[in-house]
Every structure is written in structure tokens, then in C-alpha cells.
Amino acid sequence: MRPWRESLWRGIGAAITPLVRHWLHRRIQRGKEDATRLHERFGRPVLPRPADKLIWAHAASVGEAVALLPLLRAVREARPDITLLLTTGTVTSAALVARQSFAGLLHQFVPVDIPSAVDGFLDHWRPDLALWSESELWPGLLAGLHRRGVKLLLLQGRMSARSASRWQLLPGTARWLLGCFDAVYAQTAADAERFRSLGARHVQEYGNLKQAAPPLGCDDAELARLRDAIDGRPRWLLASSHPGDEAIALQADRTLRLRFPDLLTIIAPRHPERGQAIAEDLRKSGACVALRSVDQAPEAEIYVADTLGEMGLWYRLCPLALMGGSLIPHGGQNPLEPARLGAAVLFGPHMFNFSEASADLLARNAALQVQDGIALAETIAALLADPARLAHMGEQGHIYANEQGAVLTRLTKAVLEQI
Known part of the structure; x- marks a missing residue:
């Protein structure tokens, strides 16, 4: 049985699905979405799911993707048997990933956080491990992973004092969302303390991947x-x-x-x-x-x-x-x-x-x-x-x-x- 917060979120998501469809088509008109890959946003992947182990990593946009790519490359070099799926939410980040792709890395647009898209995405890809980046918390996706028993790590954990104060107005919701993560690797000691105060488990200060990236390349x-x-x-x-x-x-x-x-x-x-x-x-x-x-x-x-x-x-x-x-x-x-x-x-x-x-x-x-x-x-x-x-x-x-x-x-x- 789903927790009531997850059931409520899924109900809201189902109700607003027509609005989300309209919003995505408006974004296509403004060049913010790739019309040829809109099916990915609705949780209908075309790429097959590889038979080996799969790690799903999500990066909201260009900055997060730039930070995660060296980590994903290092994981692949250490474990060539693992396939890496990277999702992003913008056309610019998709173009960047395409240019910096490597063997064993797949890219998809992240599904919108409505029940049909979330279920279609997770049922198709069935990740063995999920990596979330920074502070973008989508309840449907996080709860879906947690309910399926997928281990979920928050990398690059960032929580400003302002964001923490807002989450403290909804302490139960904060505990529910952050409780989906098996571990949180925060950027700074201050970030780590804010995550702990909101109910996150196994929080550690690990530093900032954006400060560890290799030099940007050029022609x-x-x-x-x-x-x-x-x-x-x-x-x-x-x-x-x-x-x-x-x-x-x-x-x-x-x-x-x-x-x-x-x-x-x-x-x-x-x-x-x-x-x-x-x-x-x-x-x-x-x-x-x-x-x-x-x-x-x-x-x-x-x-x-x-x-x-x-x-x-x-x-x-x-x-x-x-x-x-x-x-x-x-x-x-x-x-x-x-x-x-x-x-x-x-x-x-x-x-x-x-x-x-x-x-x-x-x-x-x-x-x-x-x-x-x-x-x-x-x-x-x-x-x-x-x-x-x-x-x-x-x-x-x-x-x-x-x-x-x-x-x-x-x-x-x-x-x-x-x-």
C-alpha cells in the first residue's frame, strides 16, 4: 500500500496530465523541447534496456551534467559490465551529453513527474542503482524508485538555508522525500547539517564534483x-x-x-x-x-x-x-x-x-x-x-x-x- 503522500501526489499528477501535455507542446514551440524525442518525456523509451546491470543518473541541466559525466566515465572504466543511463531535462544538456558521450552511456530526457510517465520509465529501465544530483526532488520518481526497492543516492547534495527553511514548513513531506535516499553525499558541512535536520539518512560531506571536473576540452x-x-x-x-x-x-x-x-x-x-x-x-x-x-x-x-x-x-x-x-x-x-x-x-x-x-x-x-x-x-x-x-x-x-x-x-x- 502506498503512503498517503505518494497517493496524493499521483492523484494530482493524473489530474494535471492534460495541462502537462499542453505545457510540453508549448515548450516545443519555444525550442525548449525536442519534438522528435517527446515520447521520452512521457515515459515511452525507444532504446532497449541492456541485459547487464544499469545505473540511472539524473542531472537537471548543463551544469549538473558536466559535473556527473566524469564520475560516470570513471565508474564505467572501473566496471565495463555496467550500462549508464543519464537523464537530463533540457535540449542544451542533451546536446552536451551527445558531444561528450562514451561507450556504455545512454541518454534520455527525464520523464515528467506524472504517474503514467514515471511508471513507464521505471518499468522499462528497471535500474539497479539510481543517482540523483544536487537538489531537484521529484516526488513521483523518488517514491517510484523507493517502492521498487532501488537503492538511491543523492550526489552533490545542496541545500541552501533558504530552501531548508521552506522545507521546514512541511517537515513530514521533507522526511518522506529525503527518506527515499539511502545515502546523501553533501557538498559542504552546512549542506550536510541541513539535510540531517530535515530527516535525511546516512548524510556525509563529500565535496563538490563541479570542483573536481577535468579541464574543459577544446579543438x-x-x-x-x-x-x-x-x-x-x-x-x-x-x-x-x-x-x-x-x-x-x-x-x-x-x-x-x-x-x-x-x-x-x-x-x-x-x-x-x-x-x-x-x-x-x-x-x-x-x-x-x-x-x-x-x-x-x-x-x-x-x-x-x-x-x-x-x-x-x-x-x-x-x-x-x-x-x-x-x-x-x-x-x-x-x-x-x-x-x-x-x-x-x-x-x-x-x-x-x-x-x-x-x-x-x-x-x-x-x-x-x-x-x-x-x-x-x-x-x-x-x-x-x-x-x-x-x-x-x-x-x-x-x-x-x-x-x-x-x-x-x-x-x-x-x-x-x-x-
């Missing part, structure tokens, strides 16, 4: 070509920008250009589909802009790098990177990605998504924090005028980022012990 021939094209130009990167970031970068660019007339500002939007709109807005302000997605050469003042999966290229090209979403209250992007490739790091006051890594980089003199666009331009100018200091920051960041690799080894061991 070496393209890197050499671009280096030749921009040889000698001072340059800086706005990495993984969000709406609002580009206007700040433009202001900094206008100020910096007075001192560095040959400056190249590279803007790599977090969502590449925004590239054309970003370029149009910048041009309206009088900037000379080139667009990567239409193969324009980086001979302009501002180069909009609106392609997917090329961040490793831009971090190698630029000695200095500002983390997007940090000068606006978004929470920032992963500062260890540029640090791992030897780029000095700048970020604004809003780095709450990566507070631990940011604090460590500041303590190592591998990063600088700026409060606004004016300070940003001043700081970039000082660093571009002092190559030795810029190089030292990059070296310190590289050393620190490489030290974070131990968490990957520990989590790989923990997963293998459960299968």
Missing part, C-alpha cells in the same frame, strides 16, 4: 587559428553571461578602450540562443560586434561566442575571465573552470552558487571580487597593465583547482560500493 586546431587571428590584442572574457551582464560588460569595454584601443572583449552567453539578440543590442549602442555562430572572424571590438561546448576554447584564449551572473543577483557560474585552465578570475558580489570555491580562490590570491561595473573596468585595466600579476593569479588558481580532484575518486568509490 586544438581552432585554438591555434584563433590565437593567430587575435595575436597581440589585450583581451578579457565575460563567461556564461546572463541578461543584465552584457550591458555591464559593454560599459567596461567602452571605458577600457580609451586605454587599450585594440581591446577584444569576448562575451560567451550562458544560453547561446541569446547570441543574436545580444549582438543586436550591442550594435545599437555603437559597438562593433562579431558573432561566432555565423562564423564571423574575431576582428571586431566585441566577439559574441554564442556556441555550445566551446568554453574551454575561450578560457584558453583569455588570461582573465569575469564570471557571469555575479554582478547581478543570479549567483554566479563555476569559477574553477577558468582557474583550472590558468585564467585569472573576477566575480561580483553575487557568488552564492559557488561561495566556497569563490572564498578559497580569493584566499589564494587567484581571484578578485568587484562590486560594480566601474570597479570591474578599473580592475581589468590594472591587471592587463600588469602581466606578471595576471600570470601569478592564473597559476595560483590552477594549483587550487587541481587540488579539488580528490572528490571524484571518493565518490566513484562510494558509487561502486553500492552496485
Whole structure:
């Protein structure tokens, strides 16, 4: 007999199924869903279930998938007899997984959390172990795994103080959902304590896989070509920008250009589909802009790098990177990605998504924090005028980022012990 909370959730899910179908078709129209694979969202897989053991790992979007892929690769290398199924919920993450796929890895879109889709997915794939990432908790899927007796681990466990306070308003529901996990591997001691306070079992602090990822790759021939094209130009990167970031970068660019007339500002939007709109807005302000997605050469003042999966290229090209979403209250992007490739790091006051890594980089003199666009331009100018200091920051960041690799080894061991 199902617990009453699960029965209630399934009842709600069944009732709203027509609305969910309508919502998914609207997302197709906006380019947010893959129409050719919509059946996966409804729990109707086409790929056959392999006969050997299968681990299902779920990553909500690009950032979570990037963090999980090295772990899944390590598990597969240790146990070639295991098939890995990775689900994500966005078309951009699906494209990323397709580019970084390896033998033994399958990708599916995660089913929507309605009874028919959940049951169809779990009945077809019958995972031997399930790995959940970070803090996206879908009651139907979690309860379905628990009822089937599938061992379930929460990796990259993250629970902010704000989220914990909200869950404390529904303590029974929190205990029910978190009770589905056989173990929780939290990112920090604070995360671990919040999970324990909400009723999670077997909680341990394990660190952050995003801080343990290998360096982002790139096309070496393209890197050499671009280096030749921009040889000698001072340059800086706005990495993984969000709406609002580009206007700040433009202001900094206008100020910096007075001192560095040959400056190249590279803007790599977090969502590449925004590239054309970003370029149009910048041009309206009088900037000379080139667009990567239409193969324009980086001979302009501002180069909009609106392609997917090329961040490793831009971090190698630029000695200095500002983390997007940090000068606006978004929470920032992963500062260890540029640090791992030897780029000095700048970020604004809003780095709450990566507070631990940011604090460590500041303590190592591998990063600088700026409060606004004016300070940003001043700081970039000082660093571009002092190559030795810029190089030292990059070296310190590289050393620190490489030290974070131990968490990957520990989590790989923990997963293998459960299968």
C-alpha cells in the first residue's frame, strides 16, 4: 500500500496530465523541447534496456551534467559490465551529453513527474542503482524508485538555508522525500547539517564534483587559428553571461578602450540562443560586434561566442575571465573552470552558487571580487597593465583547482560500493 503522500501526489499528477501535455507542446514551440524525442518525456523509451546491470543518473541541466559525466566515465572504466543511463531535462544538456558521450552511456530526457510517465520509465529501465544530483526532488520518481526497492543516492547534495527553511514548513513531506535516499553525499558541512535536520539518512560531506571536473576540452586546431587571428590584442572574457551582464560588460569595454584601443572583449552567453539578440543590442549602442555562430572572424571590438561546448576554447584564449551572473543577483557560474585552465578570475558580489570555491580562490590570491561595473573596468585595466600579476593569479588558481580532484575518486568509490 502506498503512503498517503505518494497517493496524493499521483492523484494530482493524473489530474494535471492534460495541462502537462499542453505545457510540453508549448515548450516545443519555444525550442525548449525536442519534438522528435517527446515520447521520452512521457515515459515511452525507444532504446532497449541492456541485459547487464544499469545505473540511472539524473542531472537537471548543463551544469549538473558536466559535473556527473566524469564520475560516470570513471565508474564505467572501473566496471565495463555496467550500462549508464543519464537523464537530463533540457535540449542544451542533451546536446552536451551527445558531444561528450562514451561507450556504455545512454541518454534520455527525464520523464515528467506524472504517474503514467514515471511508471513507464521505471518499468522499462528497471535500474539497479539510481543517482540523483544536487537538489531537484521529484516526488513521483523518488517514491517510484523507493517502492521498487532501488537503492538511491543523492550526489552533490545542496541545500541552501533558504530552501531548508521552506522545507521546514512541511517537515513530514521533507522526511518522506529525503527518506527515499539511502545515502546523501553533501557538498559542504552546512549542506550536510541541513539535510540531517530535515530527516535525511546516512548524510556525509563529500565535496563538490563541479570542483573536481577535468579541464574543459577544446579543438586544438581552432585554438591555434584563433590565437593567430587575435595575436597581440589585450583581451578579457565575460563567461556564461546572463541578461543584465552584457550591458555591464559593454560599459567596461567602452571605458577600457580609451586605454587599450585594440581591446577584444569576448562575451560567451550562458544560453547561446541569446547570441543574436545580444549582438543586436550591442550594435545599437555603437559597438562593433562579431558573432561566432555565423562564423564571423574575431576582428571586431566585441566577439559574441554564442556556441555550445566551446568554453574551454575561450578560457584558453583569455588570461582573465569575469564570471557571469555575479554582478547581478543570479549567483554566479563555476569559477574553477577558468582557474583550472590558468585564467585569472573576477566575480561580483553575487557568488552564492559557488561561495566556497569563490572564498578559497580569493584566499589564494587567484581571484578578485568587484562590486560594480566601474570597479570591474578599473580592475581589468590594472591587471592587463600588469602581466606578471595576471600570470601569478592564473597559476595560483590552477594549483587550487587541481587540488579539488580528490572528490571524484571518493565518490566513484562510494558509487561502486553500492552496485
